[in-house]
Amino acid sequence: MSKPNRLINEKSPYLLQHAQNPVDWYPWGEEAFKKAKDEDKPIFLSIGYSTCYWCHVMEREVFEVDAIAEEMNRIFVNIKVDREERPDVDRVYMSALQAMTGSGGWPMSMFLTNDLKPFYGATYVPPTSKFGLPGFEDLIHQLEQAWLTRRSEVVESGENILNHIREASQNEAGVDELSAEMLTKGAQQFKNGFDEEYGGFGGAPKFPRPPGLNFLMRAYNRFDDSESLQMVIRTLLQMGKGGMYDHLGGGFHRYSVDRYWRVPHFEKMLYDQAQLAVNYLEAYQVTGDTYFADIVNEVLGYVERVLRSSEGGFYSAEDAESALTAEDPKDKEEGACYVWSRKEIDELLGDDAEIFNYYYGVNEYGNAPQGSDPHSVFVEKNILYRAHSVSETSNKFERSTDEVSRILEEGRKTLFAVRLKRPLPHLDDKILTNWNGLMISAFAKSYRVLGNSAFLKQAAGSADFILNHLCRDIDNTLLHRFRDGEAKIEGTLEDYAFFVQGLLDLYESCFDEKYLEKAVLLTETMLRDFYDEEGSGFFDTSGKDESILVRTKEDYDSAEPTGNSIAIMNLLRLSFLTGRNQWYDKAYSSIVAFSAKLEKMPYAMPQMLVALEYALNKPKQIIIAGKENDMTAEYMLREVYKRFMPNKILVMLDPAKAAQSLTFASSVVINEPVTTAYVCENFACRLPVETIEEFIELL
Numbered sequence: 152m153s154k155p156n157r158l159i160n161e162k163s164p165y166l167l168q169h170a171q172n173p174v175d176w177y178p179w180g181e182e183a184f185k186k187a188k189d190e191d192k193p194i195f196l197s198i199g200y201s202t203c204y205w206c207h208v209m210e211r212e213v214f215e216v217d218a219i220a221e222e223m224n225r226i227f228v229n230i231k232v233d234r235e236e237r238p239d240v241d242r243v244y245m246s247a248l249q250a251m252t253g254s255g256g257w258p259m260s261m262f263l264t265n266d267l268k269p270f271y272g273a274t275y276v277p278p279t280s281k282f283g284l285p286g287f288e289d290l291i292h293q294l295e296q297a298w299l300t301r302r303s304e305v306v307e308s309g310e311n312i313l314n315h316i317r318e319a320s321q322n323e324a325g326v327d328e329l330s331a332e333m334l335t336k337g338a339q340q341f342k343n344g345f346d347e348e349y350g351g352f353g354g355a356p357k358f359p360r361p362p363g364l365n366f367l368m369r370a371y372n373r374f375d376d377s378e379s380l381q382m383v384i385r386t387l388l389q390m391g392k393g394g395m396y397d398h399l400g401g402g403f404h405r406y407s408v409d410r411y412w413r414v415p416h417f418e419k420m421l422y423d424q425a426q427l428a429v430n431y432l433e434a435y436q437v438t439g440d441t442y443f444a445d446i447v448n449e450v451l452g453y454v455e456r457v458l459r460s461s462e463g464g465f466y467s468a469e470d471a472e473s474a475l476t477a478e479d480p481k482d483k484e485e486g487a488c489y490v491w492s493r494k495e496i497d498e499l500l501g502d503d504a505e506i507f508n509y510y511y512g513v514n515e516y517g518n519a520p521q522g523s524d525p526h527s528v529f530v531e532k533n534i535l536y537r538a539h540s541v542s543e544t545s546n547k548f549e550r551s552t553d554e555v556s557r558i559l560e561e562g563r564k565t566l567f568a569v570r571l572k573r574p575l576p577h578l579d580d581k582i583l584t585n586w587n588g589l590m591i592s593a594f595a596k597s598y599r600v601l602g603n604s605a606f607l608k609q610a611a612g613s614a615d616f617i618l619n620h621l622c623r624d625i626d627n628t629l630l631h632r633f634r635d636g637e638a639k640i641e642g643t644l645e646d647y648a649f650f651v652q653g654l655l656d657l658y659e660s661c662f663d664e665k666y667l668e669k670a671v672l673l674t675e676t677m678l679r680d681f682y683d684e685e686g687s688g689f690f691d692t693s694g695k696d697e698s699i700l701v702r703t704k705e706d707y708d709s710a711e712p713t714g715n716s717i718a719i720m721n722l723l724r725l726s727f728l729t730g731r732n733q734w735y736d737k738a739y740s741s742i743v744a745f746s747a748k749l750e751k752m753p754y755a756m757p758q759m760l761v762a763l764e765y766a767l768n769k770p771k772q773i774i775i776a777g778k779e780n781d782m783t784a785e786y787m788l789r790e791v792y793k794r795f796m797p798n799k800i801l802v803m804l805d806p807a808k809a810a811q812s813l814t815f816a817s818s819v820v821i822n823e824p825v826t827t828a829y830v831c832e833n834f835a836c837r838l839p840v841e842t843i844e845e846f847i848e849l850l
Contacts (some may be wrong), residue, residue, distance in 0.1 A: 157182075158231060162634040164579045165201035166235040173220035176231045179240055184698065187265035189367040193298050193305075194267070195227040195291075197242060198259040200235045201579045202418040202470040204273045204485050208366035212278045213287050219278060222288065226295045227262075234259075235467060235583060236632050239643055239692045239699050246316045246703065248272040250472040250504030262294055264547040267310030267700055270281040313413035313700060321701040322688050325747030329739070331373075331767055333746075337378050337753030337760045338370040344754070348387035349411050355523075356416075358406040359390060361426030362708040362716070366757035368433050369764050369797050380437065387434050390427075391426065391446050392691050394534035397489065398511065399567040405471070409523040413536055417486040417576075418471035422711050424454050425589035431594075432600055436795040447597055452588065455609060457578070463612035464582035464633065465590045466618070488573050490532040490568070499569060500562050506548055506555060507562040512538030581634040584621050587613050589711075591653030591682070593659040599792040610657050617650060618669060627672045644691050644714030647677040651721045655728075662803045667813050674725060674734075677718060683738065687744035689718050706745055715741070716758035723765050727772055729802045730834065731814040739766055761797075769833050770798040771850075774816045776806040784826045787846050794850065 157177055158170040169176055177183035187194050197214075199206035207562055223229055234257060241259070247269040249255045255274070262271040271294060279286035285293075297305055341363060344352040351357045364383050371380035390396060393412025395404050403423050404415035428450045435443035458466045473488040474480045493515045497504045512518050512533070519529040541559070545552045572599055593848060594610035597603070621630045621638050629642035654670040657663075680693040683704070690702040691714060705713040719738045725737035742749070742763050745756065753760055773791060777784030777849035784803065791801060802816045806827070809820035819836055826841045830849040840846050 152732055156794045162637050163233040164581060165199060166231055168201055169214065169231050172214045173217050174214050174229050174346045175224045176229050179230055179232050183228050183230050192228050192265060193227045194265060195223060196232065196244060196261040196263055198241050199257045200233055201256050201577065202468040204471040206249040207472060209258050209275050216278065219288055222291060225665050226291055236640065242703055243699060243701050244269055244689060246334060247312050248569045250312055251316050264306055264309045267698060269312050270305045270309040290732045316701050320701060322686060322704050322706065323745045323747035324743050325750045329742055329763060329767060331748050333753050334370060334760055334764055337366060337757065338376060338679055340754035341367060341382065342378060345382050346410060350389035356406055356408050356708060357410050358411065359423060359427060361430050362712045362758035364376060364430045369761055372795060372797060373764055373768060384434060392537040394536040398535045399563050399570060400450035409520050411520060414519050414534060416471055417489060419469040421458055421465055421467050421586045422589055424450050425593040428593040429596055430845055432597055433795060437598060444601060451594065451597060451606060460582060463616035465613055466585050466587060467581050469578055473576040477574050484528055488570060488576055490529060490534055492531055499565055503558045503562055506544060507557050509547060510539055510544045510559055511535040538679040546828055560777045563790040581632055584617055584629055584631055584642055585649040588649030588653035592656040595656040599660050607660055614654060614657050615668060627676045641825045644681045644689050644718060647673055648717035648721060652717050655724055659801045664813055674714040674721060687740040689715050706748060708756050712758035716762055720762040723762060728814055742766060765798055768798050770800050772800045772831040774819060774829040775803040778805055781826050786843050787828055790847055790850060
């Protein structure tokens with residue numbers, strides 16, 4: 152093993168994975184930038200994350216090879232960045248890579264001038280030429296020659312790419328007044344790309360896109376658009392049946408390499424669990440089908456079991472690959488922990504194996520669909536998926552559905568116990584403020600709908616962890632990352648937006664005003680540091696770090712929503728919750744600022760459409776005034792929680808303390824001896840009611 156490089160002093164699990172490489176890696180920072188300038192060298196910037204399969208492949212094939220590392224160290228100053236730890240760095244260079252190549256991904260391999268301007272980019276680069284790609288060794292020597300002999304072209308290329316990113320980051324207003332036409336056009340664009348047979352949108356690879364499902368549920372709710380609802384239901388049913396869902400341990404893998412949701416890319420990300428739990432929860436609210444509630448419980452059970460730290464925060468991810476045997480931890484394969492041979496299952500389950508194998512699509516040769524396993528990783532291996540229903544299985548084997556369900560349940564328990572003894576995937580145990588914000592929302596909302604008090608405890612535990620460890624009280628500044636006792640890196644827009652959203656959802660679940668108060672204070676910081684006073688909308692970064700060459704304004708809601716979409720929604724919610732009308736105005740003008748793209752390509756901005764729908768259809772403001780532990784108040788709350796009412800503000804308070812409340816309710820509630828409910832719209836309230844029946848009528 153070579154002598155450790157500078158990454159050995161970092162906290163990021165990804166950087167530490169590379170600390171023993173022979174490459175002379177530097178973390179992103181002044182030491183590396185100064186060396187590049189002093190020695191007049193270009194920079195090789197490698198960006199990835201610790202659970203990224205192809206990042207591991209490139210490390211083994213390129214960065215662990217002494218001869219290649221020697222040339223890298225001679226030609227470049229080499230910088231390694233964890234994209235999850237530094238989303239601000241990643242965003243700039245991903246934009247550059249997409250401008251250069253039309254696509255992006257990780258590992259990201261970027262070549263920069265010594266003043267950080269990108270002049271060439273790629274993703275995975277093999278050591279020698281293959282797949283029609285130049286080999287890394289040839290590439291770095293070609294770029295060395297360009298740097299030495301055509302420097303002016305290299306510098307000009309970097310300038311042009313940066314200018315392109317700056318121009319692309321300018322949002323553009325297309326309208327003065329917002330209208331519902333963008334919503335109907337957005338729904339139609341989703342319908343145009345819908346896979347009617349297997350759910351989801353487009354072909355392979357197929358990604359879950361929770362913001363899109365969020366929007367379609369609201370399109371259904373606003374326009375009584377049953378087609379939008381059916382797209383969501385079909386997608387969630389098919390995803391839950393497929394191999395992308397972990398049928399033994401709960402939780403969703405990152406995406407499916409095929410259109411059937413059968414063969415996953417096996418990493419599990421915290422942000423997917425958080426958002427998909429909410430998608431399934433809303434489907435349960437609308438349909439009443441307990442299948443969806445079961446998935447929510449299983450996903451949150453997985454998060455609590457595997458991704459929750461003892462201190463209360465949630466870890467980031469589990470890896471896609473794991474060791475084949477404990478004896479050789481370096482011999483790894485993607486999905487090794489999760490797949491099964493027919494022989495293994497037959498031996499473990501005995502007489503019940505035939506029923507289990509039929510239900511989960513297990514066969515002797517492996518069950519990966521044709522074309523989904525180009526590297527032959529899954530030959531004679533099976534990825535569990537629901538190939539048949541319980542009733543189909545019952546009919547085939549002439550057993551009762553209860554007996555089949557019992558056999559399947561026992562089989563799952565047996566296999567899961569065996570799986571736990573296998574080498575487990577690497578766990579990325581850094582705690583990120585933005586992703587914890589999403590998870591707080593998921594647990595808080597699930598508590599409301601499913602009534603499990605443990606979910607509320609999880610949400611509050613994570614919120615308290617962030618407030619205690621990643622929030623500077625002196626100036627209400629959020630930090631982005633916590634690991635191994637260290638909180639570091641000032642937060643981006645996503646940290647503020649996602650965490651404030653989590654605090655608002657937690658407040659509407661427990662009504663502890665300390666969470667609302669902190670949401671207001673952090674929103675004030677967010678407006679100060681990120682809001683564009685000239686053009687409206689929010690920058691992704693504060694502008695304090697001079698190494699971030701472009702202040703982007705992300706507007707594409709992909710696997711995660713953008714900071715802008717959630718920040719705007721938070722302003723809308725807070726304006727109706729606290730009566731700060733100026734925040735509604737900022738939110739409205741910010742949607743207008745993105746309206747040119749919303750008009751042309753609403754499909755690209757579904758979470759922004761959610762905010763638009765909320766702004767156009769002002770929410771019901773519901774106040775329940777009653778003493779703590781009052782059963783009438785509790786029944787009223789349950790009536791609110793069981794309904795899918797995306798456009799609502801909910802306040803519950805003790806009427807004796809109403810005057811001190813931060814909410815608009817302080818000027819509405821009268822201190823009466825009986826529990827009273829108010830339903831208001833735009834701060835104008837109907838007559839208060841005191842019975843459950845009258846309250847249901849108002850809702």
